[in-house]
Amino acid sequence: LDAPLFADLAGDAQVSFEFFPPKTEKMEAQLWDAIQTLAPLGPRFVSVTYGAGGSTRERTHATVARIAKETSIPAAAHLTCVEATREEVDAIARAYWEAGVRHIVALRGDPPTLGEKYVEHPGGYRNAADLVAGLRRIAPFDISVAAYPECHPDSVDSQADIDNLKAKIDAGATRAISQFFFSPEAFFRFRDRAAAAGIEAEIVPGILPVSNVAQTRKFASACGAAIPSWMDRLFEGLDDQPAARQLVAATIAAELCRRLYAGGVRHFHFYTLNRAELAFAICHLLGLRAGKTALEKAA
Numbered sequence: 395l396d397a398p399l400f401a402d403l404a405g406d407a408q409v410s411f412e413f414f415p416p417k418t419e420k421m422e423a424q425l426w427d428a429i430q431t432l433a434p435l436g437p438r439f440v441s442v443t444y445g446a447g448g449s450t451r452e453r454t455h456a457t458v459a460r461i462a463k464e465t466s467i468p469a470a471a472h473l474t475c476v477e478a479t480r481e482e483v484d485a486i487a488r489a490y491w492e493a494g495v496r497h498i499v500a501l502r503g504d505p506p507t508l509g510e511k512y513v514e515h516p517g518g519y520r521n522a523a524d525l526v527a528g529l530r531r532i533a534p535f536d537i538s539v540a541a542y543p544e545c546h547p548d549s550v551d552s553q554a555d556i557d558n559l560k561a562k563i564d565a566g567a568t569r570a571i572s573q574f575f576f577s578p579e580a581f582f583r584f585r586d587r588a589a590a591a592g593i594e595a596e597i598v599p600g601i602l603p604v605s606n607v608a609q610t611r612k613f614a615s616a617c618g619a620a621i622p623s624w625m626d627r628l629f630e631g632l633d634d635q636p637a638a639r640q641l642v643a644a645t646i647a648a649e650l651c652r653r654l655y656a657g658g659v660r661h662f663h664f665y666t667l668n669r670a671e672l673a674f675a676i677c678h679l680l681g682l683r684a685g686k687t688a689l690e691k692a693a
């Protein structure tokens with residue numbers, strides 16, 4: 395792939411950022427710092443995750459509501475089907491609509507104990523496609539769903555995974571956001587297969603800037619993402635060198651984005667882990683420059 399140099403990028407990329415709901419006041423301050431740093435880049439939206447088993451129901455709501463109130467960035471709330479009845483999930487969705495939140499990231503979710511088989515709640519939504527259809531009945535939400543360039547572990551094969559994504563789009567989702575991955579080719583193959591299956595909705599690559607390989611490996615296998623062996627080599631000997639690790643992390647993720655850009659990608663979704671530096675640096679390399687618009691309300 396003939397990728398342009400960073401210096402030649404037109405700055406026409408769009409970005410979105412994912413955060414998790416903070417547990418403590420200190421974490422809340424860190425999250426707000428990250429939002430204030432990233433907001434001037436004018437993200438299309440920011441999203442807030444929903445903890446396993448609905449454990450962050452209130453915190454997710456409070457975080458999304460605060461972003462909606464204090465900034466002009468469109469805020470999206472993640473919502474899962476885990477351990478909840480349809481009525482409970484519907485009530486959460488209605489409360490979001492009433493609070494002015496117009497974008498839901500609709501997910502099945504994972505079993506409360508990692509590694510166990512997923513069991514549907516008897517009175518709940520069966521899976522993400524079922525949840526999307528339920529949300530559509532409640533209000534005209536903008537709905538994002540998850541996609542897996544390297545196949546979801548519960549899928550019998552990659553075609554079943556594409557069929558499942560198609561079912562989610564056909565049920566009313568507007569875009570898919572991908573699980574993180576480190577091979578641009580894997581993303582392009584997935585995008586081609588999705589197009590061949592008649593999926594026209596945008597598939598936004600999820601970018602995880604990795605500065606701790608061991609930690610990433612822990613959840614990579616559970617979510618169907620491969621960690622290439624070159625990643626270990628690039629971080630070799632850097633355990634006690636946090637600054638160098640950050641530089642290596644930014645370089646790897648920026649290179650991935652540059653190759654995706656060369657393949658036509660113009661929207662990148664960053665898993666920020668509530669820290670701004672890496673995502674900000676990568677966006678800068680992609681040609682984005684900070685303006686003031688998105689912080690109007692916060693100022």
Ligand code: FAD
Nearest residue numbers: 443444472501502503504521522540546548549558571573
């Ligand atoms: P689905 O699309 O419903 O399906 C997952 C897999 O199960 C697919 O492979 C599908 O083929 C198979 N499947 C589904 N239904 C059936 C069926 N009826 N019969 C046979 N096979 C079936 N998790 C959280 O807990 N909170 C979050 O905030 C969160 N945010 C995420 C954001 C993104 C962008 C991504 C990519 C993932 C996120 N996750 C989150 C993780 C997600 O919940 C898990 O990956 C979960 O295991 C699958 O969710 P899904 O929405 O992809 O499920």
